[in-house]
Each structure stands twice: as structure tokens, then as C-alpha cells.
Amino acid sequence: MRTIKKPFPDEYPPYSEIYMELVPDDGQVLHFLQNNAIALKKLAYSLPEEKLYFRYAPGKWSVKEILVHLIDDERIFAYRALRYARNDDTPLHGFEQDDYAVFSCADQRSLDSIFEEYEAVRLSTLQLFQHLPEEAMLRSGAGIDADGSIINKRTVRALAYHIAGHEQRHINIIRERYLAV
Numbered sequence: 633m634r635t636i637k638k639p640f641p642d643e644y645p646p647y648s649e650i651y652m653e654l655v656p657d658d659g660q661v662l663h664f665l666q667n668n669a670i671a672l673k674k675l676a677y678s679l680p681e682e683k684l685y686f687r688y689a690p691g692k693w694s695v696k697e698i699l700v701h702l703i704d705d706e707r708i709f710a711y712r713a714l715r716y717a718r719n720d721d722t723p724l725h726g727f728e729q730d731d732y733a734v735f736s737c738a739d740q741r742s743l744d745s746i747f748e749e750y751e752a753v754r755l756s757t758l759q760l761f762q763h764l765p766e767e768a769m770l771r772s773g774a775g776i777d778a779d780g781s782i783i784n785k786r787t788v789r790a791l792a793y794h795i796a797g798h799e800q801r802h803i804n805i806i807r808e809r810y811l812a813v
Contacts, residue, residue, distance in 0.1 A: 633666070638657045639793055671803065696739050697736065700741070717764045726776075772787045
């Protein structure tokens with residue numbers, strides 16, 4: 633798989649630093665994504681059925697909701713990467729992750745169906761970043777907030793690292809807050 637250099641801090645919003653620091657600075661973000669897909673599936677299938685529905689605090693997501701959240705987030709950020717890579721800098725609205733989780737009905741799905749979708753999205757993401765032209769990696773775009781202000785400017789390569797680090801953060805949360813109980 634291709635090498636994609638880690639983005640500099642001016643290529644992503646400050647809140648994304650918590651994700652960036654979880655991904656090695658070796659340019660192997662696509663390998664990281666591929667390996668994490670295997671690790672996440674192994675982790676999820678190792679959990680007893682009741683843990684898939686467990687919430688460590690009121691208002692927190694179940695493991696199944698986290699998994700579908702990862703799918704949603706990856707789809708959205710890969711779409712942004714595609715837009716920016718194709719030099720479309722039209723500002724894009726954000727999404728309300730808590731609403732997405734509620735309306736995902738993840739707890740009503742089988743783990744097999746979630747991972748069938750997850751694996752399709754991951755393969756698509758890997759293929760997208762694998763085949764983008766090198767010059768596309770530094771193209772960028774931004775989001776807009778409710779009042780139309782430009783926020784959260786990111787480069788294409790920063791989006792790859794965001795997807796990887798965001799997933800790793802949720803894997804860590806599952807291990808720390810769902811397995812420890």
C-alpha cells in the first residue's frame with residue numbers, strides 16, 4: 633500500500649489532534665486502517681452478547697452504536713476526502729453524531745450485518761486513498777457551521793489520518809470503559 637505522510641497541525645482543526653496522536657508517524661496509515669479493521673472485528677466478536685448492548689453511563693452509546701458510528705464517520709470523512717481530492721472546495725455541513733447514533737438502530741442489527749457493512753466501507757476507503765493522485769493529498773476543503781461560517785479546514789491526507797485515529801480512539805474507549813466493567 634502507498635505511503636501517505638502524516639499531516640502537519642495546520643492541515644486539520646485543533647480538536648483532531650486527539651486522533652492524529654494515535655496514528656504512527658510512519659506514513660503507513662492505510663496499513664494501520666487495514667490492521668485496525670481486523671483488530672476491531674476480533675475485539676467485537678470476543679465480547680459476550682450482553683456487552684454489545686452495555687452502556688457505561690446514561691446517554692452513552694452501546695458497542696453496536698459505536699461500531700455503526702465508526703461506519704458513518706468513515707463514510708462521511710471519506711466522502712469529504714473525495715470532494716477535496718477532486719478539487720471541490722464547496723464547504724460541507726457537519727453532522728450531529730448523537731442523532732446519527734439514535735437513528736442508526738444499531739442495537740437492532742446483528743453483529744454480522746454491522747461488520748458486513750463495515751468491511752465494505754473500509755475496503756472502499758482503502759481503495760479511495762490508495763488510488764488518489766499524489767498531488768490530491770494536499771488539497772483541502774472546509775466545513776461550515778449553522779450560521780455559514782467556515783470551520784474545520786482539512787487536507788485530504790488529514791482526513792485519512794482522522795479516520796484512522798478516530799477509530800483507534802473508539803477501540804481504546806471500548807477496551808477501557810466496556811471491558812473493564
